[in-house]
Amino acid sequence: MALDRLFRRRRTRGQAREVPELWVRCAACEAQVYRKDLEQALWVCPECGYHHRISAERWVALLADEGSFEPTTGRVRPADPLGFVDTEPYPERLRRYQEKTGRPDAIHGGRATVGGVPTVLLVMDYAFAGGSMGSVVGEEITRGAELAAEENRALVIVAASGGARMQEGALSLMQMAKTTMALDRLFAKRLPYVSILTDPTTGGVTASFATLADVIFAEPGALVGFAGPRVIKQTIRQDLPEGFQRAEFLQKHGLIDAVVDRRQLKEQLVQTLSLLYPGEGHGA
Amino acid sequence: MALDRLFRRRRTRGQAREVPELWVRCAACEAQVYRKDLEQALWVCPECGYHHRISAERWVALLADEGSFEPTTGRVRPADPLGFVDTEPYPERLRRYQEKTGRPDAIHGGRATVGGVPTVLLVMDYAFAGGSMGSVVGEEITRGAELAAEENRALVIVAASGGARMQEGALSLMQMAKTTMALDRLFAKRLPYVSILTDPTTGGVTASFATLADVIFAEPGALVGFAGPRVIKQTIRQDLPEGFQRAEFLQKHGLIDAVVDRRQLKEQLVQTLSLLYPGEGHGA
Amino acid sequence: MALEFERPILELEARIQELERTASEQGLDFSEEIELLKAKLDRLQREIFGNLTAWQRVQLARAPGRPTTLDVIEALFEEFAELRGDRAFADDAAIVGGVARFHGEEVVVVGHQKGRNTRENIARNFGMPHPEGYRKAMRLMDLADKTGRPFIAFVDTPGAYPGVSAEERGQAWVIARSIQRMSRLKVPAVVVILGEGGSGGALAIGVGNRVLIMENAWYSVISPESCAAILWRDAKEAERAAEALKLTARDLLRLGVVDRVVPGPKGGAHRNPEAACRELDRALVETLEDLKGLSPEAIWEDRYRRFRRLGVFEEV
């Protein structure tokens, strides 16, 4: 597949390099693309189909019905329970990410309707510490599921994560159990949960709430797995197979329901939610 | 493994050829074995370990505590719902098998205690139409499960079957659903069910009650599968892998709990039942 | 692609068409001749399709053009979102399923899927599932229970795949578990035998509160060919085996194995899939209506009783 060749050449960051003003260079094929065209194509390269990473706000704009979004995240802020210091103290790191992204931690979301279906929409922000899950992300996912259960809403989570947040140690690990258990509050009310896996989603997020959805979509080419490719390469001491852990590979291995082009994603999400959402009277 | 080489040479019938009087020839290694030794070894060849097929009565004697067995099967007799005729009419076939085995159909069993645990013990009889499951076998298995549920007994089934009984058409197929569903009456009362797979167990029996037990044992070398080896060979048009569908293969593939030598079987069954049986007060 | 026994009909149809074309091209009046031929066609059709042998029906059940699960889903359901994969090993294209809307009501649907041509058939393994296909089906049963939606299963398989890979991954085990899982559904389950109902691989998704069968579909403990190979040691005796196995819709209705036969169009569903689908639509609506309002426990008990009574024997 052409896409596969491109992924190899892709720059690590995954975000299109923004050449001043009108033109943008595709992070995969390096084509110069007219900025407005790229935006219109939802940051999918019109030349090669590469799905550029987009901000959490853009995800909300893409999926929520216009004017329906009402944020609920942002009040929970990270602490430093371990007094963690590596090359810099954890609170310093946090401050930098907070300044860069304008939010307290790696998650953004709230109430919305999606194709008219009442939803709690949560988006992980890879720009914040690689979308890593610590106490705040865990708590927000948990509250999101609880809110959905309480208000009879569907749950939609856009995942992007390098895994658990090391700087909060075992507390980060515990978020895997906490978020998983919170989903049962939702399921007990027969409310649907759709997960959208974007590039990359690995580690503790993949091994908890992100893969427990009723329906799992993944973006084309998204890398999704438990262990990261580097760790695996170290373990098996040989090159990884072509396309390994990519969305298309996942589908072949029965792990996701569909690889969905971002330009068709809203439509497909709306159809799925409308078929799964219990509607009036059922949810209670 | 030495056993594997032997199975290939094994005669189809699987029963030791009885040389008049004192000596018996092993069906696998063809060694002349002193009859009493073979009997003492529960018809496991002392030379090569081959497990000879034994009669349903011998199975009962082997597993039930002495004097505890009280038969419940035998009152249900086969009919000919399809008016089936192949090279001979189905009722003729039945009559021959009934004369040969002294029972109405391919199953024998009843109440027993096994290591003191109240049990319903059912044994399929391969000598009766290849242990095929028609309406009678299905009904007896179903009643056995129901009886166990009613009287708070464990269920133990010794399986041996070429599959469903063709001569009763789709009614035979339906026994797979019927027997499967009957197990839930047992499970609802937390009563344990142990399945013992003997050579051969294939087709509809394997694809229903025989593999739905809490614990599955298989005899060494027993061939167990869905499709028979001949059918598979025809499909894939190549030779089957060494040891394919044998008990040891099944264990490697996670399909059974243990390959158990017949000489240790009662002991292991008793331990398993005693650990799983709810005992007084729990079962109700 | 015509079946042997439908050749006379197709030839007569061709002759009528030719005559009509000639008439219209040359401005001649062949109406009398055409009427006569049409009457003859009607007689011929009734004669052939009124006296189909079991073996002919088996051939009709396998005929290309007969509606497959996806054809039926497309024809009957307003919406369908396909869900894929067993979440463990692979996506088996021999079984399809998902959530759908049927006459305004959401349902969960699953079915064996054959290809409509050779290329598709290879991709779909001729509708013969591996264990992962049944795990996909079980996942959909879980979803039906979770969402409280009726479960509809379309059966159309020569049988579960009898291969090394399937045996290695526990084909018998997974069929048993699928039967068990389906029998435990707390929502109404309706099964439709669309074409071929081959043995355990069919029954794995066949444990319905009601089991419908399309005209000329078959459902059996073993395929006629395999049965013949075993009993007569000759697969060519399949015709005899088909007769003996009592695998036709009417036979199965009499035996209580199915609850309703969905009538098919004149000439077979493969010649007029639309008409076949219309009849199925009606039957499905009525069957689901029948099961409405039953409590989860009543649904479960109903299914248990349906299968509990199957079997014919004498009691001493």
Added chain:
Amino acid sequence: MALEFERPILELEARIQELERTASEQGLDFSEEIELLKAKLDRLQREIFGNLTAWQRVQLARAPGRPTTLDVIEALFEEFAELRGDRAFADDAAIVGGVARFHGEEVVVVGHQKGRNTRENIARNFGMPHPEGYRKAMRLMDLADKTGRPFIAFVDTPGAYPGVSAEERGQAWVIARSIQRMSRLKVPAVVVILGEGGSGGALAIGVGNRVLIMENAWYSVISPESCAAILWRDAKEAERAAEALKLTARDLLRLGVVDRVVPGPKGGAHRNPEAACRELDRALVETLEDLKGLSPEAIWEDRYRRFRRLGVFEEV
């Protein structure tokens, strides 16, 4: 096989033994010297084991001779019937389990299993499970619920296997499902971190109503080596990472991640596994006693609440 930091102790022990042997062989009286040395040994032990660094504890957790799951089962349980296989794909030797009797009461037990030597370790993949191992664990959880027996899990893994085969078969998916399945248990679940508690591969069987940890065991979101490789770009900084991660028993108790530390014998469990098992036995009995009499719903709710409150953050 001695660990670096326990060398001085072992040397001193050897000297005492030698002296005792000489005394007995030659009929001399060294009792005074021996007493002195023993006092010194005691001081040394207290000094070293009273001030273990996190990294030293990690080494102790991995030390050969430390009781594995099967060692513990053998030591603590009157009977044990091992059950094998995931009923779908393989039997994973990196996870063992079955039904057992503990102080007269039947329980279901599962645990990661490391080898006790290189050959065993290869067979058991160094205690790093594949998806089939977690499916085996889930099967045992089903059995615990079905039989109403308490569920006991022993955690001792560097982590789930990070290999191509495991990823292909959905390692992340199965860990998520195992966490979910365990969280849904309607019977008391007690977890014991025996040695290494490596990340999601540990947590997959770690969702207990109560989580105990053996002295000098560790439990962390990532191994010190991997953490060091990422944060300091040098696996040799593992010592610093071990400190920073707060992965020791006392740290975890303070964070609420574990509920009880099972004290270990002087010199570490690998030097005296019997003593370690005795302490564990007592702790397990008390913990199970604690959970007795709770209804299935209360058990479930108790576990939910235990995990719901984990996490440290500020609220604006």
